[in-house]
Amino acid sequence: MKILTGNDLRSGAVVWWDGSGWSLHVEQAADVGSDGDVIAAREVAARTVVSPYVIDGEATSAGVRPAHIKERIRALGPTVRLDLSLKPADPAAGDWVI
């Protein structure tokens, strides 16, 4: 599957296109098929997101996961600072990344 990601213009946070807006949670990423570039252009024009791009993703039982390690680390946060991840209380939050 193809998923669309970028950074929130104001906060810089990593965001994922969920089909109707941008989510901080990669699990909610939508399969954009061949529409990624069109959505990206529209969202850039709306000043919601900066530098969006399409990547390969995989649907898993836990939700969508990026295919490449770099994007998985983007989705999680620094693997060495899980306290800064989106699920700081979950020690297993990053088990799927590496």
Added chain:
Amino acid sequence: MYKYDSYDQQMVDTRVAEFRDQTRRRLEGHLTEDQFRPLRLMNGLYLQLHAYMLRVAVPYGTLSSAQMRMLGDIADKYDRGYGHFTTRQNIQYNWIKLEDAPDILADLASVEMHAIQTSGNCIRNISSDQYAGAAADELVDPRPYAELLRQWSSFHPEFLALPRKFKIAVIASETDRAAMLLHDIGIRIVRNDAGEIGAAFYVGGGMGRTPMIAPLIRDFVPLDQLITYAEACLRVYNRHGRRDNKYKARIKILVHELGKAEYTRQVEAEFAHLLSQDIEPPLAELARIKAQFADPAYETGLADEIDLANPAFARWVASNTHAHKAPGYAIAVVSLKPVGGIPGDASADQIRLMADLARDYSFDELRVTHAQNIVYAHVRKADLFALWQKLDAAGLATANLDQIGDIIACPGLDYCSLANARSIPVAQKISERFAANGKAEDIGELKLKISGCINACGHHHAGHIGILGVDRKGTENYQLLLGGSEGADCSLGTITGPGFGEDGIVDAVEKATDVYLARRESGERFLDTYRRIGMQPFKEAIYAKESVDG
């Protein structure tokens, strides 16, 4: 240390106002990202793996307590409570919001700091010896010359769009503590046979994907021609450096392709021309700067003895202090490499504490080192124990300077969008392994450096042991290098052979150190033994298991 005059302050304040307006226009949609990107980069604001990252310049690594305290406050107020000290003596914040960036720059300007020219194809922050002005072995304090170069290079209209970024280091000791020979221009302040002070210029060094050691192109430039000669070096590069291929755009490639003799000939011709243009700042300006780097008011009659009854303190003194030029004083180094920690990271509280301790024990001044540590340059030996106790209580008294746990590591794939592999977890595992096996102290000086990609921000080429992270079909893989050095005996490391996984590289490092421990002769460091016995014994040990397993 140097204090801004009204011109310095006005330039920085004006830039803050300009960037505030640019940011507003970006957020309101009047600027596209393509238009805004070069503007934010000129102010040190990158878009990194997780968020915007702000790189703040620390000129020649010198900070006042007030500046350091502000860095801690910024970490709390605008970031996530910590900062990362870098291999160019700067600090980076990893979680900056775009709308906060102008306020951060304004806060920095209030303590005479900025983020200008910490990115882009311009002359970057000038680096220097972290022991400048204090080391017993230096000829003069190199920082006034670094400051003069800072003023010359800041907003220099001719050099804001160079073929590629440009890094300058200035030292004034035979011992090179600033990796001077691995810079685009390395300057060593020297004394000639007539007893005059001048500058030796080394041009065309660098790390990255094509590491090169800078050759000496002129052994003595009079001080009243220093800027003119630097201008000539830059002008030839700006004229002929490649702009068609970013991987061949650094000055090291130009010097290599032209050859040292031809590059030097062109520089000398340009230098002769520039001398007629009278571009050199008056020596009175250098004198004005020098006056601000006058020695602090050292006390006299101090004892040199240190009570080493506390074994942990004694270990710290042995590894983390350095000889000072003034009797009764020492240079003390705070290792930002606790066992299992993240090299170069410090919490906001730690940053503020280090600022307070500088005020109390080191004439209000600190240094950032390219090895990602913090220096108190002027500490009374009688105060070392009290300083150590306060550092220890804050987790800042790790006694491992220049040992295997004192690892230089770039942010790697945990933070950097350019990286191919993570650096920090490898550093943590090596640090923990050698803390657990108790070998670090016995091994002694061993500089280990890790980069998460070929750009070599972690200086892996210059490590006695270097590690380079690469991407092998989507999996992190680590190449091992041996025999690099950044010092006066500068050399580039050699790859041992096939790479390793994350755990395998830690095993390989330990095997290399075991070869050293078994084969070293009296007084030899790891690097000395490697140079004497060569790669083969290390290679045999490192790859022995793999060859048995097939």
